[in-house]
Amino acid sequence: xxxxxxxxxxxxxxxxxxxxxxxxxxxxxxxxxxxxxxxxxxxxxxxxxxxxxxxxxxxxxxxxxxxxxxxxxxxxxxxxxxxxxxxxxxxxxxxxxxxxxxxxxxxxxxxxxxxxxxxxxxxxxxxxxxxxxxxxxxxxxxxxxxxxxxxxxxxxxxxxxxxxxxxxxxxxxxxxxxxxxxxxxxxxxxxxxxxxxxxxxxxxxxxxxxxxxxxxxxxxxxxxxxxxxxxxxxxxxxxxxxxxxxxxxxxxxxxxxxxxxxxxxxxxxxxxxxxxxxxxxxxxxxxxxxxxxxxxxxxxxxxxxxxxxxxxxxxxxxxxxxx
Numbered sequence: 676x677x678x679x680x681x682x683x684x685x686x687x688x689x690x691x692x693x694x695x696x697x698x699x700x701x702x703x704x705x706x707x708x709x710x711x712x713x714x715x716x717x718x719x720x721x722x723x724x725x726x727x728x729x730x731x732x733x734x735x736x737x738x739x740x741x742x743x744x745x746x747x748x749x750x751x752x753x754x755x756x757x758x759x760x761x762x763x764x765x766x767x768x769x770x771x772x773x774x775x776x777x778x779x780x781x782x783x784x785x786x787x788x789x790x791x792x793x794x795x796x797x798x799x800x801x802x803x804x805x806x807x808x809x810x811x812x813x814x815x816x817x818x819x820x821x822x823x824x825x826x827x828x829x830x831x832x833x834x835x836x837x838x839x840x841x842x843x844x845x846x847x848x849x850x851x852x853x854x855x856x857x858x859x860x861x862x863x864x865x866x867x868x869x870x871x872x873x874x875x876x877x878x879x880x881x882x883x884x885x886x887x888x889x890x891x892x893x894x895x896x897x898x899x900x901x902x903x904x905x906x907x908x909x910x911x912x913x914x915x916x917x918x919x920x921x922x923x924x925x926x927x928x929x930x931x932x933x934x935x936x937x938x939x940x941x942x943x944x945x946x947x948x949x950x951x952x953x954x955x956x957x958x959x960x961x962x963x964x965x966x967x968x969x970x971x972x973x974x975x976x977x978x979x980x981x982x983x984x985x986x987x988x989x990x991x992x993x994x995x996x997x998x
Contacts (some may be wrong), residue, residue: 679713689727689972695982706774723968770811808858835860836868846874849889872988885920902948905933922954929974955980
């Protein structure tokens with residue numbers, strides 16, 4: 676049996692990208708096979724997301740600020756779980772609110788906007804053969820396009836071929852029109868530049884919400900895990916529209932204070948379980964400890980099905996090019 680590729684997962688959140696890389700799950704009656712990856716070290720700063728990660732994976736996660744971990748400023752207990760020195764792959768959806776169109780677009784003027792540098796530091800120390808970074812579409816236009824070029828340049832200086840592409844989750848079987856920038860770096864002394872996976876569905880084949888969450892409409896609140904919904908009153912902010920049953924969902928956001936979109940029936944907002952389905956999480960992936968925290972974790976996550984297609988392309992690419 677071939678050796679599994681080892682992974683460090685940074686900014687892991689509840690583990691959407693990690694689940695995609697691991698594989699071995701089902702979504703909307705489709706099986707996504709196990710991939711040849713092993714997550715050996717994961718980190719996030721959000722305690723609720725770490726709780727969800729621990730309960731859904733048989734992997735531990737180090738809960739704490741990565742920049743402090745890198746500076747050895749955390750309590751000694753975290754340092755019994757030091758970042759491994761040698762690794763095959765580094766994953767990281769570095770925090771994106773500050774690059775987002777919906778966020779305040781502070782970008783490099785904020786501490787969070789500079790967290791990609793912590794990822795660069797981990798790459799510098801561990802010298803993986805490949806890394807994957809994920810971010811919002813807004814990163815491409817931030818500072819007139821300078822932000823993405825700065826990030827690419829910083830990663831290239833570490834000795835990597837760096838390519839990026841805007842992928843639409845709906846093109847890969849996720850019932851959501853979510854666009855994300857996927858940056859992949861390959862070590863110049865080991866690998867050629869990566870080629871991103873091609874869409875598996877065209878626009879006419881996108882999965883609509885009726886197919887994705889229609890069966891949950893009449894299920895009583897609380898009858899299945901995470902099927903609870905925000906009671907926030909309708910207002911003029913984001914997330915107060917009805918979703919359409921005939922289209923994929925809109926982007927599931929994270930900072931909505933309960934202002935998640937309304938179900939097409941107009942009677943209530945989407946439940947956290949419906950939001951998780953729209954993000955392509957399997958129904959046996961449970962979010963802890965509360966509904967508001969679940970919404971936040973779901974909105975922050977990479978859709979596992981999109982993650983699986985990226986992982987599958989990477990596994991084939993590594994098998995072909997690593998002699």
